[in-house]
Structure formats: structure tokens, C-alpha cells
Amino acid sequence: MNTDNLTYSLKERFLRYVQIDTQSDPESPTCPSTEKQKDLGHLLVKELLEMGVTDAHLDEQGYVYATIPSNTDKDVPVICFCSHMDTAPDCSGTGVKPIVHRNYQGQDLVLPDDNTQVLRMSEHPDLKNQIGNDIITASGTTLLGADNKAGVAEIMDACYQLINHPKIKHGKIRILFTPDEEIGRGVDKVNIAKLGAYAGYTMDGESAGHIENETFSADGAKLIINGVSAHPGFAKGNMESAIKIAGQIVAALPFELSPEGTSDKQGFVHPVGIKGHVEQAEIEFIIRDFEDDKLKEHADVIRTITEKVLQQFPGSSYQLTTKPQYRNMKQVLDKHPQITEYGIEAIRRAGMTPHLQSIRGGTDGSRLSFMGLPCPNIFAGEHAFHGRQEWVSVQDMQKAVQTILHLCMVWEEKA
Known part of the structure; x- marks a missing residue:
């Protein structure tokens, strides 16, 4: 199926989500570390239920679980898509005012609430790939929250597309949104048995086309x-x-x-x-x-x-x-090479050149892989995360949604 002709809802979703303060707190002993993370969780559950995802729910630890039922007669392994709802404690996430810079043409982007915050192509080299695209930033005094609300919006939009376009054939899809990833506790209370998935994909990477099968230990x-x-x-x-x-x-x-x-x-x-x-x-x-x-x-x-x-x-x-x-997830993923290979194929089908690489960091997928859910990381389009110059492009997020949809179709085809 051609995913280029779909009508995407992710920009509007993303703009809603980033205005909800979900900053996690490393000093807090609770799970989630801040109750305000549940504010986004409740909204996601509400939107999923409105789509028709009947089992969507938020548990007491702040995790959102949901299921898109299979629409094929094939016996397809269950796959999971995961993103985290919290934002980093490194920079304020209170009062985020997202700005859409439409039809970017390479100019410096001066953020209006602090004109010392300027996005320059020389300092953000991936802006060279964004000519004609719509760039979203914050206003200069907060982070944006694209890490990882870009991933959240992409998965939510993919759910909408799967439900409303039954021609996209897929097996059972599990959805997981986690709290506290930014403070290293994102999967402390996740219920792997409840997920019941064979493979997972975190949507938490940077440039379009990138997929990561290796993290730091x-x-x-x-x-x-x-x-x-x-x-x-x-x-x-x-x-x-x-x-x-x-x-x-x-x-x-x-x-x-x-x-x-x-x-x-x-x-x-x-x-x-x-x-x-x-x-x-x-x-x-x-x-x-x-x-x-x-x-x-x-x-x-x-x-x-x-x-x-x-x-x-x-x-x-x-x-x-x-x-x-956490430990380098490559130790697990090398035992299940098809999981990464299908991700690469999905990126290619979405019209991009895949870039398999390592990440100088970790994701929820690092620990999920060692908990029994092998889980590479796919781009979400986020850049300059954890700071006031964080940005993402709408078109890159659309490509991430297409990648999710093609991944669902690849697993169905290969079953």
C-alpha cells in the first residue's frame, strides 16, 4: 500500500502533547517519578479509546498499554512499538510554546522568547536536509519535548492509520508508552508478560532513515x-x-x-x-x-x-x-537479526536510504532487549534534545509514521 497518500494527524497531536509538562525527577523514589507524567498518559488513553482501541489503559505506575488487533489470517509474531512520555530534567519543560516554522529555506531561526537562542545550519547540520520542510521549535526558554513526544505522536498517528485503513495488513500490534526513561527507570515496572510481544521497536532516534541496533553499556x-x-x-x-x-x-x-x-x-x-x-x-x-x-x-x-x-x-x-x-542491546539483537533487517526494509519502503548505526546513549530498548523483548531503535526525527534549541521537522515525523506502517506490513508479509 502507498502510504504517501494518507492524511496525517501527527503534527496536531505533537503540538498538543509538548504543551503538557511531563518532566521526570531523578530525586523522586516513586514510579512514575512525577504525577504530571500521567496527565499525558490519560490524554493518550482517551485518544486511543476514541479511535476504537478498546483495551487502552494507564496503569498505576504510569504505563500506557494498548492493542491493535490483527486483521490478517496469517500467524504473525506480535510486535510492539514503544516511546517514552517524560522529558529530560536537564532543561525546563514547563510552559512549552511550540512554534511551526513553515517552508524552511535555510535561514537562521531566532527563538522569540530568548533571541540569544538561534538555530543555525552550521551548528545543526541536519537542517541542510530540511529545505522546504516545516520545522517545529520551542520559543527559547524551554526544551521542546520532541524527545520523545515525537515518537509518541508518531505511534499514535500510526494507530489511527491502522484502524482507519484496513488495507494495511498486519498482525497483532502492542503499544507501550513509558514514564521516566530520561532518568534511567523507563522500564522498571513494565509488564513483559502482559505485552506478550516477540519483538519491539522504540521510536526514539534522531535523523530520518536511521535505525540503531547498538547502544552503550x-x-x-x-x-x-x-x-x-x-x-x-x-x-x-x-x-x-x-x-x-x-x-x-x-x-x-x-x-x-x-x-x-x-x-x-x-x-x-x-x-x-x-x-x-x-x-x-x-x-x-x-x-x-x-x-x-x-x-x-x-x-x-x-x-x-x-x-x-x-x-x-x-x-x-x-x-x-x-x-x-543497562547493557549494549546488540548482544541480544545479533541473535534475532530479522528484527533489525525488517526495520531496515521498512525504512527503505518508506522512501529513505537506511542508515544502521550505533547510538552514544541508551533507550528503553536497551533494557527491554535483556528483559526478553529484542528492541532496536528507529528514528523519530528529534534533534538537539535536552536543550532549548531542540527541533523536529513535520516531514521527518511523517516518514517515521510511514516506517511504522511498513514495518507492520513487512512482518505480515514475511509470516
């Missing part, structure tokens, strides 16, 4: 520095400030092992938080690499630096603990 690390406190008026020869020790450790981290000093398949050690006082300070790190074995090597770099710095402070000590966060 990830650990978190916490370094506690125990210093020696003393009255500052009588500190000479006695005080060993944990704050200053922590500062020296951070300053000694090698640039070539930092996010800003690495690219491609290089891993990194990244301090993401620091707090404390004279007697005790704490540094939180994220450790990333495509090879699991290198995670320990990177943690040992922190340990070696700490022990070297502490040679100057004989009364002080430290504890370093590491915790697994």
Missing part, C-alpha cells in the same frame, strides 16, 4: 570522600576538606575519557553530580562504553586518580561503588 558510580573536619580558625595541619579533594579528583579526570573529548565508539567517565561539606563529599558518575569489559577499566581510572590525590591527605579515605544501569 552503562554503569553508574558513586565516590564518597571522607575528609577531616576542623574549626577553620584552627585548621592548619588538621583540616582535610572533602570538598577540595573532590574538586581535585574531578579536575584530574582525563579529557580523552570525557563526553566532550570522545566520539564514535569511544567510552567515557562523566561526573554528573557533586555535593558535600568539609567532612564528606560525594561525586556521582555515569560510565559508558560499547564493550562491557571496559566499564571496569573506566571505573579503575576513577579509583587510581582518587588514590593518587589522597596521597596528599593521609587522614582521608574513600569508597567507590558501581551499579549496572
Whole structure:
């Protein structure tokens, strides 16, 4: 079936969704971490029910589940499409004012609520592929939320198309919208048995045509520095400030092992938080690499630096603990090559050149793959995520919807 002639509803959906504040909170122990994420969940359930998706519901942990029944006599494996509803805590998601820049012609895009925020083609190279397209940004004081409400809107529009165009043959399709992906807890409470799917696809990638079957493996690390406190008026020869020790450790981290000093398949050690006082300070790190074995090597770099710095402070000590966060999904996907191959074929049928690549990050699919749902990541069109210059093009989102529809048809054909 030719998907170019469909009437798409995703732009209007996307503009609705991004105005709902769904920022997650890493300091919260609850699931979801913020109740406001359920505001979007309730709206999605309402819209799905109105479409005719009769089992759509939001559970108490903030997950949306829904099913598009099969419309074929073939025995087709159940596939799942997944996106996350939360936005990153790195930048405000309150009061998002989306702006549609129609028929983009390569000009600088000045965001009106803060004219220091300017999208330039030299800084956003994928804008070169957007001439004539409609670009959506925020107004300059918030992120946009295309990560991952672009994916949410695309899946929702795909549901609408599947229900209203029975000529698109497909097996049973499961829909999953998750909370808290941005704080690493997106699938903590997902019910894999309830999903009952053989394969999944997260819609959470960047440029049109991209599909990712490999992510970082990830650990978190916490370094506690125990210093020696003393009255500052009588500190000479006695005080060993944990704050200053922590500062020296951070300053000694090698640039070539930092996010800003690495690219491609290089891993990194990244301090993401620091707090404390004279007697005790704490540094939180994220450790990333495509090879699991290198995670320990990177943690040992922190340990070696700490022990070297502490040679100057004989009364002080430290504890370093590491915790697994997620692992490279390629380890699972390589055992099920057809899942990625069908994704590549769907992108090709949607009129694009497929680009199979690795992602310097993780998705819900990273953990879902190790929970029994092999799950590569497909482009959603989002760019410059987690910041005030985040943007997406309407036409790229339409291509993502077409990719979803072709994926459904490919699985039906191959069954």
C-alpha cells in the first residue's frame, strides 16, 4: 500500500502533547517519578479509546498499554512499538510554546522568547536536509519535548492509520508508552508478560532513515570522600576538606575519557553530580562504553586518580561503588537479526536510504532487549534534545509514521 497518500494527524497531536509538562525527577523514589507524567498518559488513553482501541489503559505506575488487533489470517509474531512520555530534567519543560516554522529555506531561526537562542545550519547540520520542510521549535526558554513526544505522536498517528485503513495488513500490534526513561527507570515496572510481544521497536532516534541496533553499556558510580573536619580558625595541619579533594579528583579526570573529548565508539567517565561539606563529599558518575569489559577499566581510572590525590591527605579515605544501569542491546539483537533487517526494509519502503548505526546513549530498548523483548531503535526525527534549541521537522515525523506502517506490513508479509 502507498502510504504517501494518507492524511496525517501527527503534527496536531505533537503540538498538543509538548504543551503538557511531563518532566521526570531523578530525586523522586516513586514510579512514575512525577504525577504530571500521567496527565499525558490519560490524554493518550482517551485518544486511543476514541479511535476504537478498546483495551487502552494507564496503569498505576504510569504505563500506557494498548492493542491493535490483527486483521490478517496469517500467524504473525506480535510486535510492539514503544516511546517514552517524560522529558529530560536537564532543561525546563514547563510552559512549552511550540512554534511551526513553515517552508524552511535555510535561514537562521531566532527563538522569540530568548533571541540569544538561534538555530543555525552550521551548528545543526541536519537542517541542510530540511529545505522546504516545516520545522517545529520551542520559543527559547524551554526544551521542546520532541524527545520523545515525537515518537509518541508518531505511534499514535500510526494507530489511527491502522484502524482507519484496513488495507494495511498486519498482525497483532502492542503499544507501550513509558514514564521516566530520561532518568534511567523507563522500564522498571513494565509488564513483559502482559505485552506478550516477540519483538519491539522504540521510536526514539534522531535523523530520518536511521535505525540503531547498538547502544552503550552503562554503569553508574558513586565516590564518597571522607575528609577531616576542623574549626577553620584552627585548621592548619588538621583540616582535610572533602570538598577540595573532590574538586581535585574531578579536575584530574582525563579529557580523552570525557563526553566532550570522545566520539564514535569511544567510552567515557562523566561526573554528573557533586555535593558535600568539609567532612564528606560525594561525586556521582555515569560510565559508558560499547564493550562491557571496559566499564571496569573506566571505573579503575576513577579509583587510581582518587588514590593518587589522597596521597596528599593521609587522614582521608574513600569508597567507590558501581551499579549496572543497562547493557549494549546488540548482544541480544545479533541473535534475532530479522528484527533489525525488517526495520531496515521498512525504512527503505518508506522512501529513505537506511542508515544502521550505533547510538552514544541508551533507550528503553536497551533494557527491554535483556528483559526478553529484542528492541532496536528507529528514528523519530528529534534533534538537539535536552536543550532549548531542540527541533523536529513535520516531514521527518511523517516518514517515521510511514516506517511504522511498513514495518507492520513487512512482518505480515514475511509470516
